[in-house]
Amino acid sequence: MKSRVQFHLFRQISRHRSTDASLILERSINRVQLLGRVGQDPVMRQVEGRNPVTIFSMATNEMWRSGEGEISQTGDVSQKTTWHRISVFKPGLRDVAYNYVKKGSRVLVEGKLDYGEYVDKNNVRRQATTIIAGPALKQVK
Structure with a gap:
């Protein structure tokens, strides 16, 4: 793996x-x-004029222990929940997500980050970060 990365880096540098x-x-x-x-x-x-999109929210959790150090089992456990907006545009994947993914389902989403802007109902310009799902969306048990 490392040699492949080095090769691609070398190729880019020499091409440049x-x-x-x-x-x-x-x-x-x-x-x-x-x-x-x-x-x-x-x-x-x-x-209007665009393909349909399936949208849902997803939560990821990060947990850590504060106190005497990571090795120790003492200390307070803290948790941070981050919410993500998921958009699915691919026709087959979009329909599967709409029909089979439900609130509370544990899912693995692979995709890319997308940043955009929109104007809310109060005419305030807002920024939005979205995960564009694809190539994979899997329900995990």
Whole structure:
């Protein structure tokens, strides 16, 4: 694995040095994996002129122990819950998510981060972070 990464890095560096930088399309990664519980039943929405999308919320939890150190079993356990907005656009995956994923289900979502803006009902511009699901959405027991 390490040698493959080194090879790709070397290839990018040598390509950058040998050609005009404006002609190179740089490769990058935008990948997210979340394992958590669904906070609400998925809803399917369709904006006029666009394909439908299935949307649901998902919670992930982070837990840690404060006190005498990680080795010790004493100390207070703290937890932080983070909520994520999941959007599923792929037709087959979108329909499976809408029909089978339910509130409280434990799911694994693989996808990418997307940042956007919208104007709320009070005409206030807001920012939104969304996870675009795909290639995988799996129900985990």
